[in-house]
Amino acid sequence: MSITFHLPTALHASTPPERRGIRRDQVRLMVSDKHTGESIHTSFHQLPQFLRSGDVLVLNASRTIPALLYGKWYRQGQLLSDKVEIRLAHRLDERIWQALVITEGVKKGDFFYFSTKLFAEVIRVRSGFALIEMRFSLSGAFLFEQIYALGQPIRYEYVQNPWQLEYYQTVYGSFPGSVELPSAGRAFTWEMLFRLKQKGISIAFLLLHTGLSYFLGNQVNPEENGEEYMIPDRTATLVNQAKQSGGRVIAVGTTVVRALESAVSPTGQCMSTKGWTRLYIHSHYSLQLVDGLLTGFHEPEASHLDLLTAFVESHQLKQMYDEAIQQQYLWHEFGDLHLILPIST
Structure with a gap:
């Protein structure tokens, strides 16, 4: 089922937060319980209070190129x-x-x-x-x-100004290859990562070079758009340890979800592996490794919304997005963030 809604023009984030007078980690954060569908409205700076010792946060270390x-x-x-x-x-x-x-x-x-x-x-x-x-x-x-x-960074019609490449990077991106910013991780600072580690939350990295999200105005079907990924030994170990000990695996971005779920062994373990994924995750897909997701807000009827329905029911996701519009969250790579995770038991 496609999620449809009207996105007001004013909610298209066309300017990086730093050029709006705030730090990266001061964008807004909507935290939604994947069981109840209820949401809390806060700042990304408050992320550590929603995670707990034993959780593992998995980030995409790909760096954006001027494609x-x-x-x-x-x-x-x-x-x-x-x-x-x-x-x-x-x-x-x-x-x-x-x-x-x-x-x-x-x-x-x-x-x-x-x-x-x-x-x-x-x-x-x-x-x-x-x-x-x-x-x-x-x-x-x-x-x-x-x-x-x-080259120049790829930008779409909602971004009027040609921002420099540095605005299309995460602070931890190390391996050039993404043609679009893995934007769910943009709000992280080194200070934030340090605070999370102090709390006992493991930080793990994988690599998935993001491809284009639009082909001449049409959104891309993941099954037609393979993306290269690599999961290191350490990341596979941390994910497996979290699953065994009752910790939650939180993916930072839909790219991380696709990579992890493409690396599941026949016994349900995360494998250290590399390859190309064309995995299409949707409402009938049973997630095997990923418990929660930090992501941006996605366009109406985008395939990314299909992926989100593997975490929450379609009607709950529609309610969340209606609430995000009512609360005037900002969309796209320079916008705000949405954390979906199991809060209630």
Whole structure:
């Protein structure tokens, strides 16, 4: 069942909190009990009081890259367009990426020139699939160097100003590869992470490089949009220890939910593994590892809302979102946060 609602324009967060005069960790936080559906309205700064010793908080350590490029479009040596927007989506190997080209009619064998140092050849176009594959003229660190030199952060229509890349990072992001900010973790500061550890809450990291959430105005179906992930030994161990000792596993972001639930062994344990996930989590999916979720507020009918219905009933989620709109929470990567977890027993 799709969750539909009207999102007022005023609730689209277009400006980073730091540019609104508040710290990252001072955004608002809505805390919802996954059993009763009742919500508390507070500040993210108060997060530690809702977690307890023995819980494990799992964060995505992927770092955002400036994945929006502009190139000149050539076919058989002929210039077709002087400026085409290209959004990188997934890195397939050292020089090949899937990408979304914001124009029509691209064919295999076409070239895009980004600078005197960088160009790419289109090597695959699939009918009915929005992404093309392109092979760059550089590879590895040399390619990333040019992407950072030429690229901009991907932003959608609700963000009017071209904010610098630093605003699209979490403080702990360490491994470049996400084309969009893993935004659920944006509000964390090192001070907050230290406070949580002082309380006996374990902090664990995994890696999932986020892909595009929109293809030319259409939201992406997770089953059609694989994302690469990696779960380290330490994270698998901490998750398994929490499950065995009665602690709660709290995922920071839908990316973390997908990665963890993609790494379940036949015996129900979290495995240290890596691969690509196309896992589609919905109301009929039985979560095996994740007990709670910290996430932002999502667009009407988004697939992320389907994932949330694995935590709470659809009618409860609709009530939560109606309440969030009434309370004027802010949406998107620069907005407020929603914590869904088992509070009552």
